[in-house]
Amino acid sequence: MLVALASLAAGLMPLQSAAADPLLDRGRYLMEGIVACGNCHTPKAANGTPIADKELAGGFAIDAPIFHAVASNITPDKETGIGNWTDAQIIDAIRNGRRPDGSIIGPPMPIAFYRGMSDSDAKAIVAYLRQVKPVSNKVERSVYKIPLPDSYGPPVESVPDVPHTDNVAYGAYLANGLGHCMDCHTPLDKGRNDMKRLGAGGNEFGLPGGSVITSANLTPANKHGIAGWSDMQIVSALKTGQRPNGSHIIPLMAFGWYKNVNDEDYVSLVAYLRALKPAE
Numbered sequence: 001m002l003v004a005l006a007s008l009a010a011g012l013m014p015l016q017s018a019a020a021d022p023l024l025d026r027g028r029y030l031m032e033g034i035v036a037c038g039n040c041h042t043p044k045a046a047n048g049t050p051i052a053d054k055e056l057a058g059g060f061a062i063d064a065p066i067f068h069a070v071a072s073n074i075t076p077d078k079e080t081g082i083g084n085w086t087d088a089q090i091i092d093a094i095r096n097g098r099r100p101d102g103s104i105i106g107p108p109m110p111i112a113f114y115r116g117m118s119d120s121d122a123k124a125i126v127a128y129l130r131q132v133k134p135v136s137n138k139v140e141r142s143v144y145k146i147p148l149p150d151s152y153g154p155p156v157e158s159v160p161d162v163p164h165t166d167n168v169a170y171g172a173y174l175a176n177g178l179g180h181c182m183d184c185h186t187p188l189d190k191g192r193n194d195m196k197r198l199g200a201g202g203n204e205f206g207l208p209g210g211s212v213i214t215s216a217n218l219t220p221a222n223k224h225g226i227a228g229w230s231d232m233q234i235v236s237a238l239k240t241g242q243r244p245n246g247s248h249i250i251p252l253m254a255f256g257w258y259k260n261v262n263d264e265d266y267v268s269l270v271a272y273l274r275a276l277k278p279a280e
């Protein structure tokens, strides 16, 4: 009897530890939510939905006047993905835009924003990346018509956690270091985000088919936009892609991921958007 119980307990052990892995849970929450690396790194079917069994396998092309960028395969496949990289090398790629061979990762990967990602969240994302299904998919090389920088700034070695005590401060972390909202929504000045006009919008994005859309002004100056929406309407727009008037926001944003962001984080995100400096 005793032996049977002991072996039963032993048999249960791996299950229990698999269920309780806070680092992986955090990684999953981030990756299936606000961080949404898959919006660029998971190839999409013709109807725009991400192909589930090719999660993070790369090959999705993003075109702009200055580049034809192809998102890399970031599954654990050893030949065509990042299966041979160490944790520190993956974190270096995310926050410093540098591969193990020293080469620089080009746009539109939002490195300038990921520089603010905390050590523990970067580790949580790595934990998630490790358990994604390896997919063999050799991706064509990106072409840049501009020289890439030598670096994105002094190497980021360590970033402390942002405590979730102050909604505006935590919302800033969500919208910058994790979700890079402010990358698309901050106007460019000489190719870089003009941080004096954070969230003022106006960036143009080419869509497949040739049309161009402009990112919205998210600051309180936009009386026709979110400044006039209730908190719930903003959250609903991010979860569903639908504005309060029923019109659809063009799906460049990761609505399929943002629907998994929890209420607590949305409270902070909205508080931050409300606190942005009004900019026309």
Ligand code: HEC
Residues within 6 Å of the ligand: 035, 036, 037, 038, 039, 040, 041, 062, 069, 070, 071, 072, 073, 074, 081, 082, 090, 093, 094, 099, 104, 105, 106, 107, 108, 109, 110, 125, 141, 142
């Ligand atoms: C806006 C699109 C976009 C987002 C979001 C994005 N990436 Fe990327 N990423 C790219 C592109 C494009 C490349 C290839 C750039 C090049 O060819 O230099 C790339 C390259 C990489 C590489 C280099 C891989 C290699 O083999 O060279 C890694 C690692 C990576 N991304 C990880 C991530 C992770 C992790 C996230 C989320 C935290 C993320 N990326 C979010 C677009 C994106």
Ligand code: HEC
Residues within 6 Å of the ligand: 034, 175, 179, 180, 181, 182, 183, 184, 185, 205, 213, 214, 215, 216, 217, 218, 224, 225, 226, 234, 237, 238, 243, 248, 249, 250, 251, 252, 253, 269
């Ligand atoms: C890849 C670029 C990109 C990212 C990342 C991004 N957005 Fe957007 N966003 C856009 C574009 C482009 C539009 C305008 C789409 C349209 O005109 O239909 C838009 C529209 C919006 C709107 C609708 C505003 C209005 O007045 O209609 C809101 C709200 C919004 N974004 C908030 C956010 C938040 C919050 C985040 C981060 C969680 C975010 N966006 C991340 C590109 C982006």
